[in-house]
Amino acid sequence: MITYVEKKYRDNPITQNILKQYPNASVLLISNYKNIFDKPLAKWVEKSMIIAGVKNAISEAPKWYGHEGYGFFFKNSLNCIYDCSYCYLRGSFRNNTTVFFVNYEEIQKQIAEKITQVRKKDPDTPIWFYSSDYSDNLATDSLTQFTQNFIPFFEWFDNVKMEIRTKSINIARLLEYQNIRNTEIAFSLNPSEIIQTYEHFTPALDARITAIEKLIEQWYQVWIRFMPLIETKDYKNIYKQFLLYVSEKIDFSKIYSVFIGWLLYTKRDYTTLLKKDPQLDILYTLEDSRDGYYREKQEVREYFYTLFDKYITETECNRCLEE
DSSP: OEEEEEGGGTTOHHHHHHHHHOTTSEEEEESOTHHHHTSOOOTTGGGOEEEEOOSOOEEEOOTTSSSSSEEEEEOSEESOSSEETTOTHHHHSSSOOEEEEOOHHHHHHHHHHHHHHHHHHOSSSOEEEEOOSSSOTTTTHHHHOHHHHHHHHHTTSSSEEEEEEESOOOOTTGGGOOSOOSEEEEEEOOOHHHHHHHEETOOOHHHHHHHHHHHHHHTOEEEEEEEEEOOOTTHHHHHHHHHHHHHHHSOGGGOSEEEEEEOEEEHHHHHHHHHHOTTOGGGGGOEEOSSSEEEOOHHHHHHHHHHHHHHOOSSOEEESSOO
């Protein structure tokens, strides 16, 4: 495997921790990660990774993306170690190389500046930072030391929260913390049939449920994202049996919040995905919504609303990106 490292960050402690995990990797120093990442690469090159720094780590989240309040994405890595067939990242970047941004102090400075900027005009409304929309931070935590750098950081602020969205069961480091108030772990759940068919290399449903139970026992505010809900063959029966199962396994009265959502792509990403994987059946179930997006049909979304309202009764099911 080839590891590309920006020269400025070759002595960074996070860089050294990552390289230590791959002692046999060939290390090539580069001046700018975009020289590799912004080009289409041969498949064998895409098995490499890049270690770099990011200049603009913060971007605004769309309305109705998640919790009420101000919402921002922050990126400390690009591309995911998992291989979900439906993932919008497949249409977002020129290649599949994983990028780890290791300039944590600069990223944290940008976050603090954004908080200050918001608080000058609104001292009370909650602020949310969504950390895992470009990768699964928990899945790579042993490499990046993400949690030990960012969970304590967010504890310095009032009414400011970080969401770590994940499919990973890599929770050992999380269980070392006590009395954390500003980090939520958001688990993505789907039926086993969906996981096996479309969520390649991800943990099984039962493994994710076990991780959820352990985190609830420890201290974490855990919330669940049933996303993306997919119109696949026999989906009505699949999701009904799925909800019966998870409602027996999980005490939803202890879950902080629940979100449901479906496949949603910009027209550009949809076209790119279709070219990359024309055999992906679930792409053909979507419709052009005439608002710049492809999404599940209205009648399918209405079915999921009714189904989740019936089986997940202990907490409200919020609708993500409906508008």
